[in-house]
Amino acid sequence: MTRIRAAIAAVAGALCIFATGVLVPSSASAAQLTEVTDFGDNPGGLRMHAYVPDNVSEQPAVVVAMHGCGGSGPGFHQQSGFAPLADQRGFVVVYPTATKSTAMGNCFDVWSDASKRRGGGSDPASIVSMVEYAERQYGADPQQVFVTGSSSGGMETNALLALYPDVFRAGTVFMGVPFNCFANEADFPPTVSKCVNGSMDRTPQEWGDAVRQAYPEHTGERPRVQLWHGTNDTLVPYQLLGESTDQWTNVFGLDRSPTSTDQPRQGWQRENFTGADGVTHVESISVQGAGHNLPSEGMAAAAVEFFGL
Numbered sequence: 001m002t003r004i005r006a007a008i009a010a011v012a013g014a015l016c017i018f019a020t021g022v023l024v025p026s027s028a029s030a031a032q033l034t035e036v037t038d039f040g041d042n043p044g045g046l047r048m049h050a051y052v053p054d055n056v057s058e059q060p061a062v063v064v065a066m067h068g069c070g071g072s073g074p075g076f077h078q079q080s081g082f083a084p085l086a087d088q089r090g091f092v093v094v095y096p097t098a099t100k101s102t103a104m105g106n107c108f109d110v111w112s113d114a115s116k117r118r119g120g121g122s123d124p125a126s127i128v129s130m131v132e133y134a135e136r137q138y139g140a141d142p143q144q145v146f147v148t149g150s151s152s153g154g155m156e157t158n159a160l161l162a163l164y165p166d167v168f169r170a171g172t173v174f175m176g177v178p179f180n181c182f183a184n185e186a187d188f189p190p191t192v193s194k195c196v197n198g199s200m201d202r203t204p205q206e207w208g209d210a211v212r213q214a215y216p217e218h219t220g221e222r223p224r225v226q227l228w229h230g231t232n233d234t235l236v237p238y239q240l241l242g243e244s245t246d247q248w249t250n251v252f253g254l255d256r257s258p259t260s261t262d263q264p265r266q267g268w269q270r271e272n273f274t275g276a277d278g279v280t281h282v283e284s285i286s287v288q289g290a291g292h293n294l295p296s297e298g299m300a301a302a303a304v305e306f307f308g309l
Helices: 002-020 073-079 082-089 123-138 152-163 204-214 239-251 299-307
Strands: 033-036 047-051 062-066 092-097 100-102 105-107 145-150 170-174 224-230 260-265 268-274 280-287
Touching: 047 073, 047 082, 047 123, 062 073, 062 082, 062 123, 062 152, 073 092, 082 092, 082 299, 092 123, 123 152, 145 152, 152 170, 152 204, 170 299, 204 239, 224 239, 224 299, 239 268, 239 280
Parallel strands: 062 092, 062 145, 145 170, 170 224, 224 280
Antiparallel strands: 033 047, 047 092, 100 105, 260 268, 268 280
């Protein structure tokens, strides 16, 4: 028990460092981050902040950006680097704040039955309400909605892409786990979790089936997926990047062997998975030597480029 408490304390400390560390300064424009309290149905009890740049486009894209455990929407606004990109390119950023209390701090729900059901009474449904608010209030383009997140937020990104493929056009996952990885709330803390103890190994078909079963009526296009993970991440083991890649390549019916590999930046090893249509549906990026501290410099810009913004 003493070792478990010590491990939890160490993990919580690591997350606290991640949540408060300065990565990229926010924009110096006159635009301000604003809290929205009446955005609509909110079964997850989340908070919403929105950043609308001064030069917002007439029918702007929306990027939903989610923090890790122990963080907040305003904190991620300051740290992640998406606000300066919004200033440059005219899109709106929506920052949810998780309110579920766990041993890791406040985290987005990816473990409950409700969080794994489309229209369920938890965080994914609340985030879709935020998107709908942005479409009403800011005239946002429903065909240009994207989602990203770090750690807990990355896990929630995978959930949203699985449950609402008709809402999101693409997503970028930093240090996440595959959709439906956690059995329940008791499985969530890393020290006891079967999902993140480094031994999770399902077949690509099993992972892909989890996504297909999340919204079996869906017959349209699915959102493109970009996956990032540090090779030295011990909190959410690097091995889970492979499991997430297995999941999404199977969903798209792609061969698990990449169609090409490259190094877009020193230390970034990228595998590209391209379909017969010529579209790269999945990117898997290993960040050499990085721990549990993504996104770091240049990664928000790479995500926005992947989105096509």
